[in-house]
Amino acid sequence: MESDCRIISCLRPRFLALHALFWGLISLRVFGAAFLSEEKTPVTHAVTMPCWQVEEFVVSAECAQCNAFQSKTLAACNPTGFVERINCAKSKKDEYKSCRSALMEERLFWKFEGTMVGLTVLFALVVVARQRSLDRLASEKVRRQIESI
Numbered sequence: 001m002e003s004d005c006r007i008i009s010c011l012r013p014r015f016l017a018l019h020a021l022f023w024g025l026i027s028l029r030v031f032g033a034a035f036l037s038e039e040k041t042p043v044t045h046a047v048t049m050p051c052w053q054v055e056e057f058v059v060s061a062e063c064a065q066c067n068a069f070q071s072k073t074l075a076a077c078n079p080t081g082f083v084e085r086i087n088c089a090k091s092k093k094d095e096y097k098s099c100r101s102a103l104m105e106e107r108l109f110w111k112f113e114g115t116m117v118g119l120t121v122l123f124a125l126v127v128v129a130r131q132r133s134l135d136r137l138a139s140e141k142v143r144r145q146i147e148s149i
Contacts (some may be wrong), residue, residue, distance in 0.1 A: 051088035052097050061085035063099035080104065 050058065063084045066077035076083045076096040084099045 048097055050097070051091050051093050052086050052095060055088050055090040057086040057088045059084055060087045060094065063101045065101070 032099060033072055061084055063082050066074065066081055070133060071077045071081070074083060074096050079098045080100055081124050082099050082101045082104060083096045084092045086097050
């Protein structure tokens with residue numbers, strides 16, 4: 001019992017030193033982060049949001065594919081390639097908004113379906129080839145076992 005007490009009493013100062021070091025590093029990190037965040041001055045940029053995100057609007061021209069000129073000049077054409085003209089009720093502004101057309105969605109759907117059918121056929125062929133290979137190995141193993149008798 002006495003030797004156990006000596007070991008514990010020897011480890012206690014090391015444990016306390018490690019404990020103090022750990023909490024010292026944690027507090028330094030927390031207070032350092034707080035200090036650095038106080039020094040930074042927040043820079044606010046005036047970002048004007050489109051009127052259709054802030055207020056109610058009416059669609060004045062349905063969703064249509066962008067032509068070559070619109071694709072180069074309108075930022076709303078970039079995400080989907082389709083755009084609709086809207087009229088904001090409160091500010092009376094005409095703006096363009098990116099949209100998804102039914103034609104585009106249908107094309108994407110059939111492209112997805114075609115890809116899935118193609119992958120199904122490909123993997124079915126891989127499964128059949130693998131099964132034939134395994135059957136051939138099994139029959140060869142049985143043939144070797146019969147020949148060894």
